[in-house]
Amino acid sequence: QSALTQPRSVSGSPGQSVTISCTGTSSDVGGYDYVSWFQQNPGEAPKLMIYDVTKRPSGVPDRLSGSKSGNTASLTISGLQAEDEADYYCCSYAGSHTYVFGTGTTVTVL
Amino acid sequence: EVQLVESGGDLVPRGGSLRLSCVVSGFTFRIYSMHWVRQAPGKGLEWVSKISANSHAFYTDSVKGRFTISRDNAKNSLYLQMNSLRDEDTAVYYCASQTAFCSGGTCVGADWGQGTLVTVSS
Numbered sequence: 001q002s003a004l005t006q007p008r009s010v011s012g013s014p015g016q017s018v019t020i021s022c023t024g025t026s027s028d029v030g031g032y033d034y035v036s037w038f039q040q041n042p043g044e045a046p047k048l049m050i051y052d053v054t055k056r057p058s059g060v061p062d063r064l065s066g067s068k069s070g071n072t073a074s075l076t077i078s079g080l081q082a083e084d085e086a087d088y089y090c091c092s093y094a095g096s097h098t099y100v101f102g103t104g105t106t107v108t109v110l
Numbered sequence: 111e112v113q114l115v116e117s118g119g120d121l122v123p124r125g126g127s128l129r130l131s132c133v134v135s136g137f138t139f140r141i142y143s144m145h146w147v148r149q150a151p152g153k154g155l156e157w158v159s160k161i162s163a164n165s166h167a168f169y170t171d172s173v174k175g176r177f178t179i180s181r182d183n184a185k186n187s188l189y190l191q192m193n194s195l196r197d198e199d200t201a202v203y204y205c206a207s208q209t210a211f212c213s214g215g216t217c218v219g220a221d222w223g224q225g226t227l228v229t230v231s232s
Contacts, residue, residue, distance in 0.1 A: 001171055003154065036217035038155070045204055045222040046147075046155060051211045057220065089155050091218055097160055097168040099145075099218050104154040 004029060004090055004102035011108040012080045020105045022073040022090035028100050030071035034093035037066060037075045039086045046089065050075060077107065085109045112136035112221045114205050119226030126195050126230075132188040132205030132223055140183035143208040145218050146190050148201035149225070157218060158203070159190065172198075195230045202227050 005023040012018040022029065022037075029035055035053045038046035048057055050066040053073060063078045073092070077084050090102035118130040132144070146158040159179040160168045167179045178191040188205050203226055206219025 003156075032216075034216040036212075040155075045224055047222075048211065048217065048220050051217045051220075055211070057211050091155075091157070093216055097162070097166070097215075098170065099157040099160070101147075101155040101157055 001094065001098065001100055004092060004100055006088075006090060006102040006105045008103075009106040009108060011110055013110045014080055014082065016080050017076060017078045018080060018107060019077075020075045020088055020090075020107070022075070022092075022102045024071050024073075024092055024100070026071060028092040028094040029068065029073050029090075031095065032093045033068065035066065035068055035073040036091045037064075038089045038091065040089065041086045049088075080109055082109050112207070112209065114207060114221060114223035116203065116205050116223045116226040119203065119228045121229045121231055122195055124195060124197060124230055124232050127191070127193045128195065128228060130190040130192070130203055130205075130226060130228070134186050134188070134205075134207060137207065137209050137221075139181075139186040139207075142213065143215065144179075144181060144188045145206045145208065146179060146188075147204045147206055147218060147222075148199075148228075149204070150198070150201040153201075156201075160208075160218075161188070192228070195228075197230050197232060200228060200230045 037050040040046045161179045207221045210220040
């Protein structure tokens with residue numbers, strides 16, 4: 001049950017695109033199409049942004065998109081906006097009703 | 111409107127016990143799985159435990175044998191009994207409901223509470 005690996009931080013200028021990677025193993029990310037992504041602002045609870053690798057809950061802008069290749073999932077934020085500045089965590093189902101989160105990535109809008 | 115409200119967080123001595131509660135409203139509690147997720151100060155999210163609608167319980171390795179998750183469907187409430195607390199259990203504890211987009215069990219929670227702080231002191 002080791003945490004999934006994410007870059008500590010990514011940054012971009014308004015309008016640019018940034019991509020956050022999330023690397024696990026064949027027992028979690030690579031084994032199931034059950035990767036989700038959460039956004040967390042300081043002092044607030046996490047908010048679900050992506051589920052089942054690519055799906056967006058209603059209300060989440062289509063500037064956010066998810067993908068997966070092998071043991072690595074990715075979240076791409078296109079047309080970066082100031083409101084996107086936050087911490088982002090991936091999460092994967094890991095079998096037997098257990099889950100594992102990523103180490104977290106801080107997105108900075110320059 | 112879905113609401114999850116945690117309570118019970120406190121300052122507790124190392125080796126002590128604490129019981130967290132999460133009261134929910136706005137959805138049919140009894141048919142959904144529920145989770146506890148924690149976040150140590152300045153650190154990332156960590157999945158702690160899940161309880162299914164029929165009360166089957168699952169835990170991360172570091173809390174097995176020390177923590178017990180339970181639910182009372184009549185009270186729309188989720189609990190986490192924490193025993194033999196360690197310094198590394200210090201965290202904000204969130205409850206999350208496996209509702210809406212997560213109802214198939216593929217993600218932890220579409221709805222979260224605001225968290226309750228547990229501090230284990232030496």
